[in-house]
Amino acid sequence: MxxxxxxxxxxxxxxxxxxxxxxxxxxxxxxxxxxxxxxxxxxxxxxxxxxxxxxxxxxxSNHISELADRQIRARLAGAFPDRPPTPYELLRVCLRGMLPLDDNTRTGILVQIAYFSRAVRDARMREPARKGIPPLLTWFAELLRTAVDRGEIAADRDLGAEAMLLLALTDGLTTYTLLDVHEAERAAELVDYHLGRLFQGRADTH
Amino acid sequence: MxxxxxxxxxxxxxxxxxxxxxxxxxxxxxxxxxxxxxxxxxxxxxxxxxxxxxxxxxxxSNHISELADRQIRARLAGAFPDRPPTPYELLRVCLRGMLPLDDNTRTGILVQIAYFSRAVRDARMREPARKGIPPLLTWFAELLRTAVDRGEIAADRDLGAEAMLLLALTDGLTTYTLLDVHEAERAAELVDYHLGRLFQGRADTH
DNA sequence: CACCTTCCAAGTCAGTTGTATTGGAACCTT
DNA sequence: AAGGTTCCAATACAACTGACTTGGAAGGTG
CATH class of the missing domain: 1.10.10.60 (Homeodomain-like)
Structure with a gap:
C-alpha cells in the first residue's frame, strides 16, 4: 500500500x-x-x-466536543494539584470553564453556537447534545449529593433540579455576555452568587 | 400621486x-x-x-421584536382580568411566556435564535438586544423590590442579580428544551421551582 | 382625457457554492 | 524495477445567490 x-x-x-x-x-x-x-x-x-x-x-463537531471536554478535565486536574477538591470547588471551576472568560473559550463557544443554531432545526445534529448532557447532569447531582451529606447544602433541595438550573443558568449568562449585555466577569460573579446561595452552609466562601 | x-x-x-x-x-x-x-x-x-x-x-428583526413584545403584554393583560396581579404572578406569567410551551412561541424563538447566532458575530445586530434587555431587568428588579416589601422575599437577596438570574435561567432552559434534553413542561417546572425558592414567604404557591 | 408617478413581473448578470472529473505525482509492495 | 494504490492539484459544471435593468401595467391627478 x-x-x-x-x-x-x-x-x-x-x-x-x-x-x-x-x-x-x-x-x-x-x-x-x-x-x-x-x-x-x-x-x-x-x-x-x-x-x-x-x-x-x-x-x-465531534472533534470540537472532544477538545472542549479535554480542556475542562485538564482544568479540573490542574486546579487542585494536591488537596482533593470539595464539591463546591469542582462545580465552581467547571461552571467557570463554560463562561467566555478567555479568548480561547470564547471562540469555542462561538463555534458551539454556530452548531447549536443548526441543531435546533436539524434533529440529526441534536443527537450529540441529547446524549452528552445527561451524564454531566448526573455528575453535577452527585456532587450536590455529597455536599448535602457534608452539610453544605440544605437537605430539602431538589438536586436534579438544582443541577439543571446550574447548567441552564451558566448557558443563559453566556448568551447575554456574548450579546454585550454585561461583561464576562459579571457573569462569573452571578454564578458565584447563585452558588453561594445554594451552598448556604458555606456562603462565606467565594 | x-x-x-x-x-x-x-x-x-x-x-x-x-x-x-x-x-x-x-x-x-x-x-x-x-x-x-x-x-x-x-x-x-x-x-x-x-x-x-x-x-x-x-x-x-424589528417587526418580530414588536410582535413578541405585544404578545407578552397581551398575555399579561389577559391573565389577570380583574384582580391586580402580585409580583410573583407577573414574573411567572412573563417567564412562562418566554418558554417554548406552544408552537407559536416556539417558532418565534427559533427565529430569535437565527438572529442571535448572527448577532454574536456582528456588533450591528447586537444593538437591539443590548438596548432592550436593561429595561426588562429593571422591571424585574422593581417587581422583586415590591415582593421584598411585601415580605415574600428575604431582604438579603441581591435583586439586580436575581433579576438577571431569572432571565438567564429561562433562556438557558429554553436552549435545552430545543435541544430535546428535556420537555418544555419540565423547563416550566424548573422555573417554578426556582421562583418558589426565591419567594420563600410563599413557597407553597405554585 | 392626458400625464406622470408608483408599482411590479420578467429577465439578465457576475459571483459563489458543493460536487464531480481528470490526470499525474508519490510511494509502498512484490 | 514494475505495478498498483493512495494521494492530491486543477479544472469543469450545474445550481443558486443577491443585485440590477427593462418595460409596461395600474391608477390617481391635473
Missing part, C-alpha cells in the same frame, strides 16, 4: 481551520474553498479527506 | 414569510426568491419594498 498519510491528523487540522472560520462567519459562511485556504491546503486535498461538506461538519 | 399601496403592510407580510422560512432553514437558508415565493409575490415585488437583503433582515 502506497503513501501513508495520517488521515486523522489531516482531518483534525481541517476541522480546526473550519473552527476558526465558523467562529467569525458561522457555519453557512464557511465554504469548502475558504476552509481549505485557511488550512493551507487545496480544495482537492480537502475533498479527499471529506466526502461531503456534511461529513466535515459532523467530524468537526 | 398614483397607486397607493400600504408599504408597511406589505413589508410586514414579507417579514412574516421570512419568519416562517427562517424558523425552518435559518437566516442564511432564506433566499430572496424563497421568501418572495412564501409570501406569494414575485422577486421583483419583494425587491421593490426592500432595497437589499440586509434591509429586509433588519426590518423583520
Amino acid at each position: 502506497p503513501k501513508r498519510v495520517d488521515h486523522e491528523a489531516v482531518r483534525q487540522e481541517i476541522a480546526e481551520a473550519l473552527w476558526r472560520i465558523a467562529s467569525q462567519r458561522g457555519l453557512d459562511g464557511a465554504s469548502l474553498r475558504e476552509v481549505a485556504h485557511e488550512a493551507g491546503i487545496s480544495l482537492g486535498r480537502l475533498q479527499h479527506y471529506f466526502a461531503s461538506k456534511d461529513d466535515m461538519l459532523v467530524f468537526a | 398614483p397607486k397607493r399601496v400600504d408599504h408597511e403592510a406589505v413589508r410586514q407580510e414579507i417579514a412574516e414569510a421570512l419568519w416562517r422560512i427562517a424558523s425552518q432553514r435559518g437566516l442564511d437558508g432564506a433566499s430572496l426568491r424563497e421568501v418572495a415565493h412564501e409570501a406569494g409575490i414575485s422577486l421583483g415585488r419583494l425587491q421593490h419594498y426592500f432595497a437589499s437583503k440586509d434591509d429586509m433582515l433588519v426590518f423583520a
Whole structure:
C-alpha cells in the first residue's frame, strides 16, 4: 500500500481551520474553498479527506466536543494539584470553564453556537447534545449529593433540579455576555452568587 | 400621486414569510426568491419594498421584536382580568411566556435564535438586544423590590442579580428544551421551582 | 382625457457554492 | 524495477445567490 498519510491528523487540522472560520462567519459562511485556504491546503486535498461538506461538519463537531471536554478535565486536574477538591470547588471551576472568560473559550463557544443554531432545526445534529448532557447532569447531582451529606447544602433541595438550573443558568449568562449585555466577569460573579446561595452552609466562601 | 399601496403592510407580510422560512432553514437558508415565493409575490415585488437583503433582515428583526413584545403584554393583560396581579404572578406569567410551551412561541424563538447566532458575530445586530434587555431587568428588579416589601422575599437577596438570574435561567432552559434534553413542561417546572425558592414567604404557591 | 408617478413581473448578470472529473505525482509492495 | 494504490492539484459544471435593468401595467391627478 502506497503513501501513508495520517488521515486523522489531516482531518483534525481541517476541522480546526473550519473552527476558526465558523467562529467569525458561522457555519453557512464557511465554504469548502475558504476552509481549505485557511488550512493551507487545496480544495482537492480537502475533498479527499471529506466526502461531503456534511461529513466535515459532523467530524468537526465531534472533534470540537472532544477538545472542549479535554480542556475542562485538564482544568479540573490542574486546579487542585494536591488537596482533593470539595464539591463546591469542582462545580465552581467547571461552571467557570463554560463562561467566555478567555479568548480561547470564547471562540469555542462561538463555534458551539454556530452548531447549536443548526441543531435546533436539524434533529440529526441534536443527537450529540441529547446524549452528552445527561451524564454531566448526573455528575453535577452527585456532587450536590455529597455536599448535602457534608452539610453544605440544605437537605430539602431538589438536586436534579438544582443541577439543571446550574447548567441552564451558566448557558443563559453566556448568551447575554456574548450579546454585550454585561461583561464576562459579571457573569462569573452571578454564578458565584447563585452558588453561594445554594451552598448556604458555606456562603462565606467565594 | 398614483397607486397607493400600504408599504408597511406589505413589508410586514414579507417579514412574516421570512419568519416562517427562517424558523425552518435559518437566516442564511432564506433566499430572496424563497421568501418572495412564501409570501406569494414575485422577486421583483419583494425587491421593490426592500432595497437589499440586509434591509429586509433588519426590518423583520424589528417587526418580530414588536410582535413578541405585544404578545407578552397581551398575555399579561389577559391573565389577570380583574384582580391586580402580585409580583410573583407577573414574573411567572412573563417567564412562562418566554418558554417554548406552544408552537407559536416556539417558532418565534427559533427565529430569535437565527438572529442571535448572527448577532454574536456582528456588533450591528447586537444593538437591539443590548438596548432592550436593561429595561426588562429593571422591571424585574422593581417587581422583586415590591415582593421584598411585601415580605415574600428575604431582604438579603441581591435583586439586580436575581433579576438577571431569572432571565438567564429561562433562556438557558429554553436552549435545552430545543435541544430535546428535556420537555418544555419540565423547563416550566424548573422555573417554578426556582421562583418558589426565591419567594420563600410563599413557597407553597405554585 | 392626458400625464406622470408608483408599482411590479420578467429577465439578465457576475459571483459563489458543493460536487464531480481528470490526470499525474508519490510511494509502498512484490 | 514494475505495478498498483493512495494521494492530491486543477479544472469543469450545474445550481443558486443577491443585485440590477427593462418595460409596461395600474391608477390617481391635473
